[in-house]
Amino acid sequence: TKEGFDLVSGWKKKRYDSLLSKNIPSKLFNWAARITSNVQLHDFNCGLKAFRNDVVKNIEVSGEMHRYIPVLAKNAGYSHIGEKVVKHQARKYGKTKFGAERFINGLLDLITIWFVSKFGKRPMHLFGALGVLMFIIGFGFALYLGIDKLFINPFGRLLSERPQFYVSLTSMIIGTQFFLAGFLGEIMVRSRVNVQRYTISEELNLSRP
Template sequence: MEKIEISVLIPLYNEDESLSELHDWIKKVMEEHDFSYEILFVDDGSTDDSWNVIKGLQAKNPKVRGFKFRRNQGKTAALQTGFNASNGDVVITMDADLQDSPEEIPELYRMITKDGYDLVSGWKQKRYDPITKTLPTKLFNAVTRSISDIYLHDFNCGLKAYKSEVVKNITIYGEMHRYVPVIAKWNGFGKIGEKVVQHQSRKYGHTKFGLERFINGFLDLLSITFVNKFGRRPMHFFGSFGFISFFFGTLITLFLIFEKVYCIYTQKPFRNVTDNPLFYLALVAIILGSQLFLAGFLGELFVKQNVDKEDYTVSEEV
């Protein structure tokens, strides 16, 4: 089997107008630089003629491979499918709408193979998107930088390059495609670079993403942050909050008991404990603390049952 240097992975949804032009552009760049390559089109349940176009391209160029979902699964699912199927030493991902330039591929490949980066993310310094898209993007990039400690300007840029080892050792789901650099770092692939890339105005069709992607993206960021920090030690998360809640509930309870005993001893008037709002606050805090402890214990049992199935990334072996 021929050694493949570059796998170009293109997730798409209803992009039949641009696919042939994109394929010819990629093919031209690859042949100019004498790269051995494959092009992977992952059709995310398109309802237009995209799949027929892909089959036509494959018939003309055996280096084209196509995958079609029965229904729309999302960009993350398309990327994961392509990651699993790729054979290249370097995997380049790019969007199908011609806003990413294949002319960037040789330099991205060099940064991976020569400079030793695990992952290189594109930065569309000059964008041709409406302000309703660029402003929320800047906000989410700032939040992601602060949480992940990865200094990238554009986490969601579709144009990225990966060592094959990276894509074979990470798993993405939900809508976590925008946080692949974060997931890669937390899996031990810490040499992450950035390259300013050309962003072109959309030539055909319209964007397939709405404002809801920002809400989903924020929730996914919280999810991967929790899973990567506490996924193997859930008691550290639930137990900490459970202890704090239970401790303060117990303190309030002791205060109420002391107050009543003191009033009886000094023969001062006192009200029933149940008439004091602090009683209900203490009750809620103790119950909540107990439930958090229980959630932690159940999480630890689940982790223990699955520990034998855990996969760890081994970088070298002698």
């Protein structure tokens, strides 16, 4: 575009949809998308969009991710995203396909994009932090139970009869699993980066005379 936008998305500012079945859910959906993606658009799901040629070539859209093309473009490095008001026509024939299922699927896709964009290259920052937190909680309960059994109430109930024991055991197991998930995620991310570097270097070597 003349203004230098990478992508321009339509905005159905005045809508002729049902207020309860589509208008309000759409507003909630767009609000959640703005909060999680930091892309300030009013209407992510508008079908009218204009792209630069290289934007289309450098984003991957699968499943129902077409709703989040502006977010995918931003994650690919195209941050100059604009918006233009478009005219919305009231439905004359048929019934809308928008319902609870599409609304839920849209939110799940939004969570997926948020996670991939924020932690896709550093999964340990999420899973490792959760793992350490859960392990500390479990270890704290275990320490409390140990001190109570050894020094405060040695002739009281068995540890296995106290609910804190199972809270401690479960928390430490879940914490360890979270930490291992983050560790394996880091290995997979780094392996993928190394494969990409190897592929690029091979292509450069083959292109040389």
